[in-house]
């Protein structure tokens with residue numbers, strides 16, 4: 001049977017990256033996406049911005065919405081301090097299965113909890129079922145029309161505290177207009193746009209970093 005793009009991406013990791021070396025996993029995926037097949041990973045250019053925000057926040061608890069193949073999961077987990085936890089939500093079981101193997105190849109399983117399911121169903125369970133108090137950092141990279149409802153849901157579930165950081169991918173391309181309007185106009189957020197490009201292309205895109213003010 002025909003392989004899928006995520007399966008071919010995983011094969012490229014297993015072929016070209018060193019087990020236990022997260023940086024080689026990231027490089028192997030970027031090389032695959034540049035030279036073989038484009039895939040919707042945050043990529044190397046926006047990835048550097050992601051890295052700088054993660055390093056600055058130095059979070060203990062991180063939530064990622066939309067694991068896909070685990071590229072940004074590996075980038076984030078690689079920068080977490082010991083005992084820090086990254087919970088990543090993915091509702092497509094095929095993508096989740098690939099991501100688990102990419103995360104395992106990088107050797108970062110201890111820092112990552114990949115939960116299969118829809119964000120709308122899982123966010124309300126974070127406190128009770130996953131022992132989360134609040135998130136220091138949330139990386140939004142799932143369906144673009146879910147950014148705003150899930151942000152409001154996280155507020156309603158008390159998962160954000162004064163100083164929690166929301167970092168959103170693709171605020172220009174594909175675009176998340178309702179989310180952008182919300183975080184930029186709400187008095188409860190201080191927002192900043194990091195101009196960049198759609199992964200592996202010259203098309204404009206960027207990340208929006210929003211601090212929850214409580």
Ligand SMILES: Cc1ccc(Cc2cc(O)c(O)c(C(=O)NC/C=C/[C@H]3O[C@@H](n4cnc5c(N)ncnc54)[C@H](O)[C@@H]3O)c2)cc1
Pocket residue numbers: 040041042065066067068069089090091092095117118119120141142143144146169170173174198199
């Ligand atoms: C016009 C156009 C098209 C595509 C692009 C290129 C482009 C560039 C990008 O960086 C992109 O992030 C995207 C993009 O569409 N990302 C959507 C990513 C979804 C992943 O998250 C999963 N998921 C989606 N909703 C949920 C949910 N509620 N709960 C749990 N998991 C969810 C899915 O199962 C996928 O694993 C697209 C640019 C422009």
Ligand SMILES: [Mg+2]
Pocket residue numbers: 040041042141169170
């Ligand atoms: Mg994206």
